Every structure is written in C-alpha cells, then in structure tokens.
Amino acid sequence: GLKYWVSIRQTGMHPIKEGAENEPIIFHQPPNDVMEWSTAIESGIAMANLCEDWVDESFWRKAYNLSSGAKWRYANWEFTNINLAPLGLKYEDVYDPREMAIFNFHGQWFTDSKLLDDYLHFRCVDHDAYIAGMNEEVEAYMANPMIAAMMPNAEQMRAKNAQIGHKEGGFHWMFENNKEDYIKAFFGSRERQAQIKSFEEGYKLYRPSEKETYLDHGYDESKPTSELDINDMEGAAKFRGGECLSESM
Structure with missing residues (x-):
C-alpha cells in the first residue's frame, strides 16, 4: 500500500478565513462547545516540515491532531469574548443561544496534540503575546475617536447576525423554508430548539471540564x-x- 500518508486534523485556525464571519457558519458552534486552536503560522510550518527528509519514519500512516497547545483550549464563548473585548462587548451582547446549534461533532480538546509537535517541531508562537498583539491592534483603532465611531456596536452586530441568518444555511432560513434536515442536524427537532433558553431566561455559559477521557x-x-x-x-x-x-x- 501507500507508504507515505498521514491524516492531520484541526478544530480551528486563527485568523479565520476572511469573510467567514459573514456566512451562516457562525451558527454552527454551540456557545459552550470547545476548540483547541492553532495559529495559521504554526499550521503552515507543520505542513512545510512534514515534507522534510528528517521526518521520522514512524510518523507516517497515522492520524494526528494539530493545535498550538493547551493554552489554546477555549470554549466558543470564551474565545469570542477575547475578540470582542477591545470593542467593550461580550458574547451575550451579540449572540442569541437559541439560534446556535446544540450539536457540533468537530469541537474537541486534544489529549495528544503534543505528539504532532514532537514529530514536526512547529510550535513557535507565544500564546500570551499573540493574544495581546491581536487585542492591541483593535484597541489602537478604538483609541481614535473617528475610527471608533465607525466600529459596530452590539445592536449593529445583532442586526448583521439576523441578516446572515436569512442566508442559505442560516438559522432563520432553515425555519422559514422548512428545511427539516438542517433543523434536525442543528437542533435535533423544532421542539428541542424551542426549549433553548435565552440569556434573559437563564442560559448559562460555562467552561467544560478538561478531564481527559478516551x-x-x-x-x-x-x-x-x-x-x-x-x-x-x-x-x-x-x-x-x-x-x-x-x-x-
């Protein structure tokens, strides 16, 4: 059979694809779902390094999880809050949990992601410095009154989410067009979706356990x-x- 093949999986890469925030994919992540993120820089280095001659023979014909390390483990709402913080906003200000999927198969924290780095030696970005730099850039914009005035507020963001929700694959689209297959995939059923609480009704955000299970x-x-x-x-x-x-x- 084929001697040199490998399957490498990642849950989330930052920065995300440009324009993705304008597509209905924003509804596919439950608020309390998790991702172990990787930076685009390190992901690229991993892909380049696996092509090198020095990669050990024992690396091949296996599957691996790719991430930038345990510090990059976030619940969806936590990472969203990091991105919204420079704007003075938080997850609850912008998103409605009743519109978010209650299932997501690919959100995981990994027990074994270090193994891939042991082989390919790609981790080189300091988490804290990366996050600080990401926020400092937006904070600099917000410090300029003219630019700050053009940045979206919570109401505008919610209105934008509503527009996105009417696109094919979005929350409003699936209910308005009786797309039962989408509704089942996102929520299980119409009845289960109707049972989801709003934040005002007591929907709780939490950080899931990091206890390792196999x-x-x-x-x-x-x-x-x-x-x-x-x-x-x-x-x-x-x-x-x-x-x-x-x-x-």
Whole structure:
C-alpha cells in the first residue's frame, strides 16, 4: 500500500478565513462547545516540515491532531469574548443561544496534540503575546475617536447576525423554508430548539471540564503497529460493528 500518508486534523485556525464571519457558519458552534486552536503560522510550518527528509519514519500512516497547545483550549464563548473585548462587548451582547446549534461533532480538546509537535517541531508562537498583539491592534483603532465611531456596536452586530441568518444555511432560513434536515442536524427537532433558553431566561455559559477521557477503539492503542496481534484485530473489528474472520495475522 501507500507508504507515505498521514491524516492531520484541526478544530480551528486563527485568523479565520476572511469573510467567514459573514456566512451562516457562525451558527454552527454551540456557545459552550470547545476548540483547541492553532495559529495559521504554526499550521503552515507543520505542513512545510512534514515534507522534510528528517521526518521520522514512524510518523507516517497515522492520524494526528494539530493545535498550538493547551493554552489554546477555549470554549466558543470564551474565545469570542477575547475578540470582542477591545470593542467593550461580550458574547451575550451579540449572540442569541437559541439560534446556535446544540450539536457540533468537530469541537474537541486534544489529549495528544503534543505528539504532532514532537514529530514536526512547529510550535513557535507565544500564546500570551499573540493574544495581546491581536487585542492591541483593535484597541489602537478604538483609541481614535473617528475610527471608533465607525466600529459596530452590539445592536449593529445583532442586526448583521439576523441578516446572515436569512442566508442559505442560516438559522432563520432553515425555519422559514422548512428545511427539516438542517433543523434536525442543528437542533435535533423544532421542539428541542424551542426549549433553548435565552440569556434573559437563564442560559448559562460555562467552561467544560478538561478531564481527559478516551474512547476504547477495541484494541490496545499503546502498542507499536508491529506488535498488534489477532486479538487486537478482532477487537477493532467488533468495535466497528464487524467481525474479523482471519484466525492469524
């Protein structure tokens, strides 16, 4: 089979794609969902380094999670607050939890993201300095009265979100057009969406636990690939709803 392949996954890269904040993707993140972010700079270095000859042979034919480290673990509302702080705003001022998906499959904090850096040596950006620099730029704009007057306030941001919500894939669009598949994917059902509280009604923001939990994929994942045996194969097949018919490796 193919000798040199790898699957690398990330939940969020900063800065986000230009224009993404104007698309209905803004509704796909539950307020308390989590992401372990990576900077665009470090993501690029990781991609460049994996092409180098010095990458260890044991790196290949596996899957990895890419992030800039544990300091980049945020709940969605926390990271939004960092971005809104220079404007004097917070998540509750701009977003309505009743419009946000209650499911999201890709938001994760990783137990193993350091492993990818151990191989590719891409982490080089100081988290605190990066966040400070990001905020200082906006704070400098806000210090200029003429520029500050042009920056959006909470009411304008909420109005913009409403406009985005009417685009295909947005909150209002799916309900107005009876897009039941979208409604089910985002909320489970119309009834479940109707049960979501507003902030005024008591919707709570919180930071999820960082206790590490692991999935059992049916085999001993601590073993080197060369040491996996028929018992591991049988367990892996059973986990996937199948059956290993071989009697030996």
